[in-house]
Structure formats: structure tokens, C-alpha cells
Amino acid sequence: MLNRLDGAQPYAxxxxxxxxxxIFAIHGASTLFGLFGGREAEAGAWPGWYAALIQLVCGTLVALGLGTRIAAFLASGSMAYAYFKVHQPEALMPVGNGGEASALFCWAFLLLVFTGPGAVALDRLFGARTTRVAAEEPRREPATPVSV
Known part of the structure; x- marks a missing residue:
């Protein structure tokens, strides 16, 4: 039974x-634009406005599966910063400092850095085209050194 689930792993x-x-992109949009009942951050305010910009951009890229590993790395780092600079000084444990979402996002994005985007992602589409173009190019032999 479990072996049958292995084929679904890339899709999951x-x-x-x-x-x-x-979810990350929606959180960023709610902070940048006041959408979905969120409070709009003042433009250029540190760190809230910049964090929201990272959330919107990286969240969108990750959702689309475009530049997934890099976007996930930046998102994970921003959530680590949020946890240790904003939440952790309030209390040691996430449940006591309100940092559960930051901690979970941090680890979820770090997982994507190492696993990649999965089966249905724009990375795969562009990667397949790049691989196909590289395969069609003639192979060049390295130049042999000329002895004098």
C-alpha cells in the first residue's frame, strides 16, 4: 500500500x-495593500513593509514553482529573522511569543530549498526546455593543447 503512494510524492x-x-503571498498582500482584513504597513517602514514585500514576491514565486529554491531560501531566512528579532525576545517558545506562523513558514520553506518544487511547477517547464535545447546543440570537443 505505501509503495503505491511513492508515485504521488512529487504531486503532493x-x-x-x-x-x-x-498563504505566504496572501499574508504579504494583506500587509502591503490592506487586503483580506489586514492592516496596511506604511510604505518603506522597517521591517514590516519589507517583510511584506518579500512575502508577496517570494510567496508568488514559490506558489508558481518559479525559482523555487532561491525564493524559498529568501522566504525561510526572512521568517527566521522575524522569529528571532520580533517574536523570540517576548518568550522562548513559539506558543508563548506568537511566533508559530514564523517558525512553521521558516521550516516549510527550508524543506522546499532541499526538495525542490515537486511535479507541477514552472521550474520543471523551463528546465525541460533548457535541457532539450542543450541536447540539440552539437557537442564540441575540448581544444587540445598545441605543443611548440
Missing amino acids: LGLFRFIIGL
């Missing part, structure tokens, strides 16, 4: 990536 990972990225 792709769904995980999409949902995590979408």
Missing part, C-alpha cells in the same frame, strides 16, 4: 509548495 510536494506559497 507540488501541492504543498503551492499552498504554502499562496
Whole structure:
């Protein structure tokens, strides 16, 4: 039974990536633009406005599966910063300092850095085209050194 689930793993990972990225992007949009009942951050205010910009951009890229590993790395780092600079000084444990979301996002994005985007992602589409173009190019032999 469990072996049958192995074939679904890339698709489950792709769904995980999409949902995590979408939630992250929505959180950024709510802070940048006051959407979805969020409070709009003042433009250029440190760190809230910049964090929201990272959330919107990286969340969208991760959701689409475009530049997933890099976007996930930046998102994970921003959430680590949020946890240790904003939440952790209030209390040691996430449940006591309100940092559960930051901690979970940090680890979820770090997982995507190492696993990649999963089966359904724009990275795969562009990667397949790049690989196909490289395969069609003639192979060049390295130049042999000329002895004098």
C-alpha cells in the first residue's frame, strides 16, 4: 500500500509548495495593500513593509514553482529573522511569543530549498526546455593543447 503512494510524492510536494506559497503571498498582500482584513504597513517602514514585500514576491514565486529554491531560501531566512528579532525576545517558545506562523513558514520553506518544487511547477517547464535545447546543440570537443 505505501509503495503505491511513492508515485504521488512529487504531486503532493507540488501541492504543498503551492499552498504554502499562496498563504505566504496572501499574508504579504494583506500587509502591503490592506487586503483580506489586514492592516496596511506604511510604505518603506522597517521591517514590516519589507517583510511584506518579500512575502508577496517570494510567496508568488514559490506558489508558481518559479525559482523555487532561491525564493524559498529568501522566504525561510526572512521568517527566521522575524522569529528571532520580533517574536523570540517576548518568550522562548513559539506558543508563548506568537511566533508559530514564523517558525512553521521558516521550516516549510527550508524543506522546499532541499526538495525542490515537486511535479507541477514552472521550474520543471523551463528546465525541460533548457535541457532539450542543450541536447540539440552539437557537442564540441575540448581544444587540445598545441605543443611548440
